[in-house]
Amino acid sequence: MSPRMTRPKPGVPQQVDQFKSLNASLLYCPQCRVATPTRERLLLVLPTGNLYEYLCQHCGTSTGSKTDHQ
Structure with missing residues (x-):
């Protein structure tokens, strides 16, 4: 293993949700x-x-959608 690559510490979460x-x-x-x-x-x-x-603020055309999972 190269010195630049380190192994993650066990038990530590890899990624934290930021939003x-x-x-x-x-x-x-x-x-x-x-x-x-x-x-x-x-x-x-x-x-x-x-x-x-999602609606365009200028003309009101539908420009997309999303599902907010709860």
Whole structure:
């Protein structure tokens, strides 16, 4: 093993969650043909989590969606 590579210590978690979820601030809008600010709208409340839709703030076109797993 090279000196630059070290083994992780046993019992120490490898990765710590730094955030729970991400929210898109800009998404490409096919109607405006440019990345635009978005609004998040709750579509459905599902047993697996909430389904959100991202809407263009300029024209209201749907630009994406996400499921927030709880």
